[in-house]
Amino acid sequence: MGRKSSPRTQARKGRLATGALRLMSWLPLPLNRALGSLIGRLLWWLRSDARRISEVNIARCFPAMPAAQQRQLVRASLIETAKGSTEIGLVWHRPDYALSLIRGAEGDALLRETLAGGRPVLLLVPHLGCWEVLNFWLSHHFSLHAMYNPSGLPAVDQLVRDSREHFGTVMYPATARGVASLVRTLKKEAVLTAILPDQVPDRRSGRFAPFFGEPAYTATLSPKLIQQTGARVFVACARRLPDSEGYRIVLREPDPALYDSDLDASLPALNRSIESLILEMPEQYLWSYKRFRRRPEGTPELY
Helix, strand or coil, X not given: CCCCCCHHHHHHHHHHHHHHHHHHHCCCHHHHHHHHHHHHHHHHHCCCHXXXXXXXXXXHHCCCCCHHHHHHHHHHHHHHHHHHHHHHHHHHHCHHHHHHCEEEEECHHHHXXXXXXXXXXXXXXXXXXXXXXXXXXXXXXXXXXXXXCCCCCHHHHHXXXXXXXXXXXXXXXXXXXXXXXXXXXXXXXXXXXXXXXXXXXXXXXXXXXXXXXXXXXXXXXXXHHHHHHCXXXXXXXXXXXCCCCCEEEEEECCCHHHHCCCHHHHHHHHHHHHHHXXXXXXXXXXXXXXXCCCCCCCCCCCC
């Protein structure tokens, strides 16, 4: 078991991280993305862990895809993921500028209608496009309530909280008490909350459900929130537009079975809903994340 870093070490790491993010924020969007593209190409050519994990995931999720096409998708996704890493400094340090880069929204009329009608909304936000820009758009236009899990670097955590709260996002700790507070709010008010539904949960908080045909340990929080609050659900992302044009907000309705009270029906529907949005822009998904690191008993490890 590794030793926990000392407060001094954590502070040093935090200063380095926030300093690097500030440097990224000074670059105009075209240069910022050009740097991200270069880093992504290096991740490909250096045969990085990110490339290896992406290759495993894409091969599992698209077994019928020709090998050459899989390679193209891996390479493109590494470039998009690296762009996401470089642009995050710009987004967090310059939230008003980031908001100005949004070039419209698809599907927002139904979202507005739902909230105006007094019904809470649950947004499923997979690791697709630039989710921090989506957060700004949501909190700028609506009453957004969201959970936050600290990184362990106080300086970075403060930067994240400051940027997310810039437009009025109400933050809840990602704890049992925080979830309970969020549920109470959703039951009382027509507000909006957003959840990253494709993170691997702890062993007490998930079940296996197919994700692109592969068993993926999937959090049960979203289906439970739907049943507890009666929230309407949308799947959403901020799509990165080509040629440094900015971003476009995309909102889609989920598979109807997501509203089923039976987890055996709702969890597969949750993943199908995510899949559908990913397939609109597969290169912008975070394929380098170890989505299948928790495996069914008796199943070999993938990574």
